[in-house]
Amino acid sequence: MKKSWNIPRRTLLTGAGVAVALPFLEQMLLPSAHGQAPANPKRFVAMVFPNGIHMGKFTPATTGPGYALTSILTPLAPVKEDVLVVSGLENSILMSGGNAHLRGFAGFLTAATPGGTAQPLMLNNHISVDQVMAATLSGKTRLPSLELSAGLDNAVQAAAGDCDGTPCLYGSVMSWKSPTQPALAEENPQAAFDRLFSGSAVPGTSTPGGGADPAADARRALKLSVLDAVKSDTQSLSAKLGPTDKAKLDSYLTSLRELEMRVSATSSTPLPPSQNCGSPTRPTDAYANDYPKRLQALMDVAALALQCDVTRVITLIGAGWESPAEFPFLGVSGDHHGISHHGNSAQNLAYLEKIDTWEVEQFAYFVARLKGMQEGAGSILDSSFVYMGSDVSDGDLHNYVNLPVLVAGRFGGAVNPGRHLMLPPTPIGNMFLTALQGFDPTAPAFASSQGALNLT
Amino acid sequence: MRIAPPPLGACTAAVDPGRVTLRRLGRSEYDTTVADLLADTTQPGQGFPNDDAFLADALTVGPLLFEKYDSASEQLVAQAWAREVAGTQPAPARLWVCVPSESNADCARQIVTAFARRAFRRPVTEGELAPFTAILGRSDGSLAERTQAALHAVLLSPNFAFRVEIDPEPFSLTPHGLTLHELATRLSYTVWGSMPDATLFAQAESGALAAPGGIASELSRMLASPKAHALTDNFAMRWLTLGGVSALTRDTNLYPEGTPILFSAMQSETEQFLKVFFGGTEPVKNLLTADFTFANQLLAQNYGLDATGLGSDLVRVTVPAGARRGLLGQGAMLSVASHSNKASAVKRGKWVASRLLCTPTPEPPPGIAETPEALAAKTERERLAIHRADPQCASCHTLIDPIGLGLENFDAIGRFRAEENGVPLDVSGQLPGGQPFNGPEELSTLLAADPRFHACASDQLAAYALGRALSTPDQCVKDAMSASIASGGSVPQLLEVLVTSSAFTARRGETQGATP
Numbered sequence: 001m002k003k004s005w006n007i008p009r010r011t012l013l014t015g016a017g018v019a020v021a022l023p024f025l026e027q028m029l030l031p032s033a034h035g036q037a038p039a040n041p042k043r044f045v046a047m048v049f050p051n052g053i054h055m056g057k058f059t060p061a062t063t064g065p066g067y068a069l070t071s072i073l074t075p076l077a078p079v080k081e082d083v084l085v086v087s088g089l090e091n092s093i094l095m096s097g098g099n100a101h102l103r104g105f106a107g108f109l110t111a112a113t114p115g116g117t118a119q120p121l122m123l124n125n126h127i128s129v130d131q132v133m134a135a136t137l138s139g140k141t142r143l144p145s146l147e148l149s150a151g152l153d154n155a156v157q158a159a160a161g162d163c164d165g166t167p168c169l170y171g172s173v174m175s176w177k178s179p180t181q182p183a184l185a186e187e188n189p190q191a192a193f194d195r196l197f198s199g200s201a202v203p204g205t206s207t208p209g210g211g212a213d214p215a216a217d218a219r220r221a222l223k224l225s226v227l228d229a230v231k232s233d234t235q236s237l238s239a240k241l242g243p244t245d246k247a248k249l250d251s252y253l254t255s256l257r258e259l260e261m262r263v264s265a266t267s268s269t270p271l272p273p274s275q276n277c278g279s280p281t282r283p284t285d286a287y288a289n290d291y292p293k294r295l296q297a298l299m300d301v302a303a304l305a306l307q308c309d310v311t312r313v314i315t316l317i318g319a320g321w322e323s324p325a326e327f328p329f330l331g332v333s334g335d336h337h338g339i340s341h342h343g344n345s346a347q348n349l350a351y352l353e354k355i356d357t358w359e360v361e362q363f364a365y366f367v368a369r370l371k372g373m374q375e376g377a378g379s380i381l382d383s384s385f386v387y388m389g390s391d392v393s394d395g396d397l398h399n400y401v402n403l404p405v406l407v408a409g410r411f412g413g414a415v416n417p418g419r420h421l422m423l424p425p426t427p428i429g430n431m432f433l434t435a436l437q438g439f440d441p442t443a444p445a446f447a448s449s450q451g452a453l454n455l456t
Numbered sequence: 457m458r459i460a461p462p463p464l465g466a467c468t469a470a471v472d473p474g475r476v477t478l479r480r481l482g483r484s485e486y487d488t489t490v491a492d493l494l495a496d497t498t499q500p501g502q503g504f505p506n507d508d509a510f511l512a513d514a515l516t517v518g519p520l521l522f523e524k525y526d527s528a529s530e531q532l533v534a535q536a537w538a539r540e541v542a543g544t545q546p547a548p549a550r551l552w553v554c555v556p557s558e559s560n561a562d563c564a565r566q567i568v569t570a571f572a573r574r575a576f577r578r579p580v581t582e583g584e585l586a587p588f589t590a591i592l593g594r595s596d597g598s599l600a601e602r603t604q605a606a607l608h609a610v611l612l613s614p615n616f617a618f619r620v621e622i623d624p625e626p627f628s629l630t631p632h633g634l635t636l637h638e639l640a641t642r643l644s645y646t647v648w649g650s651m652p653d654a655t656l657f658a659q660a661e662s663g664a665l666a667a668p669g670g671i672a673s674e675l676s677r678m679l680a681s682p683k684a685h686a687l688t689d690n691f692a693m694r695w696l697t698l699g700g701v702s703a704l705t706r707d708t709n710l711y712p713e714g715t716p717i718l719f720s721a722m723q724s725e726t727e728q729f730l731k732v733f734f735g736g737t738e739p740v741k742n743l744l745t746a747d748f749t750f751a752n753q754l755l756a757q758n759y760g761l762d763a764t765g766l767g768s769d770l771v772r773v774t775v776p777a778g779a780r781r782g783l784l785g786q787g788a789m790l791s792v793a794s795h796s797n798k799a800s801a802v803k804r805g806k807w808v809a810s811r812l813l814c815t816p817t818p819e820p821p822p823g824i825a826e827t828p829e830a831l832a833a834k835t836e837r838e839r840l841a842i843h844r845a846d847p848q849c850a851s852c853h854t855l856i857d858p859i860g861l862g863l864e865n866f867d868a869i870g871r872f873r874a875e876e877n878g879v880p881l882d883v884s885g886q887l888p889g890g891q892p893f894n895g896p897e898e899l900s901t902l903l904a905a906d907p908r909f910h911a912c913a914s915d916q917l918a919a920y921a922l923g924r925a926l927s928t929p930d931q932c933v934k935d936a937m938s939a940s941i942a943s944g945g946s947v948p949q950l951l952e953v954l955v956t957s958s959a960f961t962a963r964r965g966e967t968q969g970a971t972p
Contacts, residue, residue, distance in 0.1 A: 255522035
């Protein structure tokens with residue numbers, strides 16, 4: 001077996017006490033992906049940066065191709081021809097009542113109004129578009145979807161799960177598997193990497209070009225027997241419960257089955273040597289106290305996940321709702337949410353311009369990573385739809401009209417980038433439907449959509 | 457054995473005891489539980505998704521968490537097994553209730569049986585054990601490996617990961633008492649954030665817990681244990697949103713003193729302060745009016761207190777009469793409700809309204825912006841007055857600003873100040889409802905006597921202990937708790953009212969058509 005990168009000792013010790021070399025990328029062996037030479041698969045990535053954008057320094061003055069980059073869009077220069085700037089999208093469904101940031105965050109990928117239960121703290125969102133896509137891809141990749149977060153939640157928010165009378169979870173989750181089931185995000189880039197690329201969760205996986213491993217097969221068999229026991233135990237328990245409790249256990253069972261499917265689908269048979277993703281490199285640190293580096297490491301893991309086709313659907317939270325992030329390295333004084341209530345003061349707007357430019361720079365970094373990953377005659381970016389936006393448009397006004405929207409990639413021809421597209425007021429659900437139809441061409445609608453949006 | 461309905465204690469009439477959804481262990485409860493169950497202090501839960509919430513409905517499950525449970529379970533068992541092999545596993549957490557060997561299938565079975573009982577916090581039937589012991593009979597790996605796999609499965613079982621309470625009739629709305637094991641589990645997670653210990657198990661087993669005074673005497677024993685710090689960490693610091701204070705940062709140009717060391721000290725100060733209340737006879741009301749706190753040299757200097765003789769350890773100090781009283785005089789609260797570059801009367805007013813009075817203030821509705829005139833104002837009071845001139849802003853800000861303005865004597869790291877930008881501070885204000893005050897001390901005194909604070913503290917403690925928001929049928933216990941606070945009751949007294957009420961000792965099923 002070949003060890004191509006450093007794995008912490010703790011990871012090596014897993015698996016019934018037997019040291020295993022972990023690298024392996026077995027997703028190519030999943031039946032549906034094996035032995036075919038399909039067209040490059042489509043991918044969807046959504047990134048959110050909270051507290052709005054200083055739109056005056058964001059929106060280009062002219063439309064169409066050849067527009068001039070505004071100051072906030074300057075970091076797009078190296079990838080300008082791969083990015084579509086979209087103006088005029090709105091999420092007006094969110095307009096009524098409640099905490100404006102939480103609603104914007106909760107509705108970021110759902111295009112639906114959260115809440116509306118008898119008990120205000122009960123979760124009641126809408127399935128998010130990435131999770132609809134993930135459901136269509138189930139079984140095609142090792143993970144149906146990947147949720148990441150650079151964290152930086154408002155310290156005040158987490159307490160007691162009650163944020164201004166709204167569930168705090170609305171502000172720390174972008175992906176929703178159902179109205180009541182948020183898909184919580186991984187915040188640690190090393191843990192995210194291990195989940196994708198190490199054998200600890202899925203024993204018996206092997207290195208490209210490595211040999212078969214009977215010990216690993218035995219471990220996998222035991223792991224399956226563990227999952228089987230828990231499944232039968234969960235079902236017996238479920239039979240004794242009422243509907244609400246049963247629903248919670250159903251989520252537990254579904255999660256169990258997802259893991260079981262991955263474990264059963266693996267094999268220690270060597271992978272074909274022509275692996276698209278080479279030897280992925282584990283982040284060298286978790287960067288627990290270094291926000292910019294943590295975010296970058298998470299983007300690196302996300303890019304690798306797409307390159308290795310471990311998943312095709314990723315959401316990445318740049319920072320949580322009402323993010324109090326500080327940017328001393330940009331010469332900015334104060335916290336992001338505080339500054340976003342700019343009151344049109346020149347100082348605050350100048351700070352926002354710096355913060356927002358930095359955010360676009362992060363997006364550009366990720367886009368450039370995908371562009372540099374060759375696939376077939378093009379790049380991973382060519383088959384991707386990479387969306388970046390914010391919970392609100394103007395952080396001071398808390399409005400959901402004329403949202404800041406960037407879309408990178410060609411999405412296999414469904415997006416024609418390198419332009420500034422100025423739309424009349426259009427529901428953002430329309431854009432989500434366009435993205436969804438890349439995975440399910442027959443999808444008729446999504447949430448508040450009123451028809452697909454032509455992005456070509 | 458079940459606790460008899462109607463149960464003991466104050467609010468015991470046949471009121472609806474409410475119903476909590478199947479409640480998962482939070483990640484800190486998971487860590488404390490495996491520390492007691494397996495003597496494992498690696499805190500795997502720190503790598504789980506953040507779920508520091510009271511309400512069972514906010515404790516969701518999904519694939520990421522399940523995978524983390526799976527690998528944590530596997531590693532916890534492997535490490536405990538390795539300690540057994542080395543002979544270093546401490547007694548209360550022993551796995552080997554017999555000496556295992558490859559030929560001793562019976563011992564393997566005993567190990568799994570004994571572990572399941574402790575992990576599930578209740579007696580376990582043969583039928584329930586069957587899926588786990590089936591692993592022992594497989595042909596994969598050695599018997600030792602299969603035994604560990606079975607223990608791994610026990611830890612991954614929902615019977616471990618959730619605090620399971622079974623309604624004998626899931627669709628009956630008639631209240632029924634909890635089983636004594638269910639009750640013991642509620643008690644231990646409320647007070648210790650962990651599983652019951654051997655004594656509490658025995659009390660459930662023998663029925664002593666159901667005897668008159670049984671719950672109250674266990675409660676006193678549990679509160680006297682150091683493990684009761686869970687009430688501070690899992691309840692109070694979350695209620696007050698102060699659990700993240702040590703990670704706060706400040707604009708280093710404006711507040712070079714706002715260092716990680718200072719913020720860590722502030723968090724410890726408030727934690728140690730709260731512990732005084734959770735262990736003893738200090739009235740709950742004194743949370744706001746106490747004339748003592750905990751300080752080291754750095755904190756004392758920051759607060760302008762006498763730092764003579766103080767070192768780096770925090771010690772209890774008396775705070776001289778003046779502005780600084782109770783929680784609202786502590787750096788933790790004052791800093792959490794500030795911006796990184798300035799104090800904020802709005803954030804502080806909002807904090808008091810939502811945390812102490814349980815009247816959350818919504819964020820401004822869409823379409824409202826700050827005005828440049830307001831930003832140009834010299835003092836916060838002046839700025840907010842301009843702000844409130846806009847009727848759309850006024851509806852909420854007239855409620856919160858006048859509270860926060862009373863705390864303007866403290867800057868963004870809790871230092872005392874008499875003026876802002878050269879202008880002497882006017883620290884008069886009023887509570888929602890109109891009671892006027894002048895300065896932080898009067899504000900604290902008013903709040904301590906305010907029935908809304910008594911109700912709010914009761915509400916929060918009950919929501920934490922019950923895992924659900926209170927509703928109309930809970931009014932009896934809420935009133936009893938509020939009355940206890942009003943008459944100078946301590947936290948232990950308050951807890952006794954709560955844990956002997958039917959809201960805590962009973963539950964019911966749900967209607968057939970209930971939708972999750």
